[in-house]
Amino acid sequence: MGVAQNPTTTLPRAGVAQGQKTGSFGVVTTTLDQAVNWGRTRAMWPMLFGLACCAIEMMATQASHYDMSRFGMELMRASPRQSDLMIVAGRVSRKMAPVLRRLYDQMPAPKWVIAMGDCASCGGIFNNYAILQGVDEIVPVDVYVAGCPPRPEQLLHGIMTLHEKVMQEKVFTR
Amino acid sequence: MSDYQSVIESIKAQFPDVVQDVVEFRGEYTLVIEPAKIAEVARFCRDADGLEFTILSDIGGIDYYPDEPRFAVSYVLFSLSQNLTIRLKVYLQEDSPRVPTLTDVYSSAGWPEREVYDMFGVAFEGHPDPRRILMPFDWTGHPLRKDYPLGYEEVQFSFNYDRVKDQKPSPRE
Numbered sequence: 001m002g003v004a005q006n007p008t009t010t011l012p013r014a015g016v017a018q019g020q021k022t023g024s025f026g027v028v029t030t031t032l033d034q035a036v037n038w039g040r041t042r043a044m045w046p047m048l049f050g051l052a053c054c055a056i057e058m059m060a061t062q063a064s065h066y067d068m069s070r071f072g073m074e075l076m077r078a079s080p081r082q083s084d085l086m087i088v089a090g091r092v093s094r095k096m097a098p099v100l101r102r103l104y105d106q107m108p109a110p111k112w113v114i115a116m117g118d119c120a121s122c123g124g125i126f127n128n129y130a131i132l133q134g135v136d137e138i139v140p141v142d143v144y145v146a147g148c149p150p151r152p153e154q155l156l157h158g159i160m161t162l163h164e165k166v167m168q169e170k171v172f173t174r
Numbered sequence: 175m176s177d178y179q180s181v182i183e184s185i186k187a188q189f190p191d192v193v194q195d196v197v198e199f200r201g202e203y204t205l206v207i208e209p210a211k212i213a214e215v216a217r218f219c220r221d222a223d224g225l226e227f228t229i230l231s232d233i234g235g236i237d238y239y240p241d242e243p244r245f246a247v248s249y250v251l252f253s254l255s256q257n258l259t260i261r262l263k264v265y266l267q268e269d270s271p272r273v274p275t276l277t278d279v280y281s282s283a284g285w286p287e288r289e290v291y292d293m294f295g296v297a298f299e300g301h302p303d304p305r306r307i308l309m310p311f312d313w314t315g316h317p318l319r320k321d322y323p324l325g326y327e328e329v330q331f332s333f334n335y336d337r338v339k340d341q342k343p344s345p346r347e
Contacts, residue, residue: 095310129325
């Protein structure tokens, strides 16, 4: 029982199936900005680290039910050298702050930062001496995701918002 | 099996002048010890027959500000063979509180003593590694002291938006 005997796969789909078989897609014109930004957004690898309870929601976003790999985030990279996106999921203590900044410095440009949750955005409920009052004190943040913790839909919306922002970037001026 | 009364009596018999007070609260017993002798009392509690408090469960610091003596350190000891828990407690004066270390008696005392030092500034004399453990090493002050400022940052609203924004640190790209 091969796949080819399935009648739905044997039908040619309009505009796609023929080109896929032969490798000849024809000609598409676009701008360099759009092409590069398309590549950047559709394969934006986040860094694998979590700091607090928001990381649980980040894991849920990554897992099969919400499935961040739908948006090109196939896998979290355990090394900053291979990451494009830093999702700061949780509160950052002042002892952790130099470590976080060092990780950010080790990421290759272009790189983006999402501050996930209230603690990473502004300190949240931890308005005291030990917690950084927003991770934007040490790294430049592109998107803030509110919530305590944000649900996976909210994080996905933050990632979509970041994609929109990246699509507006000029490649040679950043 | 010993009970609390026999345990406390044997400690008091061994150290008649060192045990300053015995406090009972809801079935928990606390022995107030002279600070300079805490290591000897702990060693006796660990080794003596019928006591055998071989586990140091925890070390806690207390700040009684503004009372005097201001600081206290409490040691929670547990005996597996007797199934008993007692607490040893020392009271320390406000200026330069210091107490001998228990690391010679219980090797597990190292990190809890570092934590008490970090949070309350109680010096443990003879500790092999007397650094901070929770706060950054270059931190000044001891955060769990009651006169330590909480480090409140002003909340940003529309009426003070610009002022708070100007005070807030921001990173270089």
